Amino acid sequence: MTRTAVIAGQGALPGLVAEALHAPSVHALDGFAPDIPARSFRLERLVPLIESLLDEGVERVVFAGAVRRPRLDPEAFDPRTATLVPRMAAAMAQGDDGALRELITIFEEWGLPVVGVDAIRPDLIPGAGVLTGAPSAADRGDAARAAEILAVTGGLDIGQGCVVAGGLCLAIETLPGTAAMLDFVARTRERRPGGVLMKAPKPGQDRRIDLPAIGPDTVAQAALAGLSGIVWQAGGVLLLDTAATTAAAEDAGLFLWARG
Incomplete structure (x- = not known):
């Protein structure tokens, strides 16, 4: 062995x-x-x-x-x-x-x-599909915009996440990480809720190391930031505890979507 x-x-x-x-x-x-x-x-x-x-x-x-x-x-x-x-x-x-x-x-x-x-642990990387909830047309538009942003920032080795609401980028993940980014959004955004957290590996990244990850804590932070859901690049992001993360999202009323 x-x-x-x-x-x-x-x-x-x-x-x-x-x-x-x-x-x-x-x-x-x-x-x-x-x-x-x-x-x-x-x-x-x-x-x-x-x-x-x-x-x-x-x-x-x-x-x-x-x-x-x-x-x-x-x-x-x-x-x-x-x-x-x-x-x-x-x-x-x-x-x-x-x-x-x-x-x-x-x-x-x-x-x-x-x-x-x-x-x-191939089970930690889910394939494409919505795990829970139902992304709206606006959410899908925000996800597409977020994917465009990460294709650029990831290529510059800046980060693996961003927050988009109403087509506008509210924050980009930098060295302090996802939690700091979501805390910034929670403290600075307007009261109107909505928007998505998007996570994806950097273009050309060696996927044997430093894949982005999502877990129950991410869901709690996204909920505090007033987001509608979490979306990530299918096959490129670790879901640390599918059952607990899905349950947390359902309790918070957030969708989880592995975007293909």
């Missing part, structure tokens, strides 16, 4: 992935602890981490959970990881997607292939 390492970030996703694996080796970037037990590591000691995984008999790696760029301590680098600094710095200068691509490349150069969450 293939031994898998979970490189974990914050949230419930690492646990959902780990529970589908036999004896996973779970490691979390320092400062971004998941909801399950994990051994902490620092990016400045990436090579020792990779070597320890190989020593454990790990044969593949999956990344799961939310992280942000850590602050690197120049004095914390071990000599071998230090040789990777020029590559890592150049990749980070290209944006988050470039940095993640380089991280995948480094693991695979050491003989550890990286697989996507969908290879382990």
Whole structure:
């Protein structure tokens, strides 16, 4: 049976992935602890981490959970990881997607292939269709507009989400994340409710890492923002707990739509 390492970030996703694996080796970037037990590591000691995984008999790696760029301590680098600094710095200068691509490349150069969450939990990525509720014609128009916006902002490596109401963009997801974006909408929009939250991976994104995710918390935040529903690109977004998320949407009167 293939031994898998979970490189974990914050949230419930690492646990959902780990529970589908036999004896996973779970490691979390320092400062971004998941909801399950994990051994902490620092990016400045990436090579020792990779070597320890190989020593454990790990044969593949999956990344799961939310992280942000850590602050690197120049004095914390071990000599071998230090040789990777020029590559890592150049990749980070290209944006988050470039940095993640380089991280995948480094693991695979050491003989550890990286697989996507969908290879382990395909059930977390629903196909096209409306899960609950009924998007109106206005909602569908807002979704189409949101998809156009994300095709542009995603191509610039800015974010994976936006909020559109009445054809107008109320907010774009940036580094602080989806919760911060929805909180901004809740605090600044006019009283008239409506509109959609749209989530989608960036165009050309390596889908083995950093897929956008939706869960019950997203539904609660969207409801507070006065939205009509949540729409996402079918096949490209993780639904962390279908039953709980659908129940939360039904209670809040929101639709959930995987847009094909």
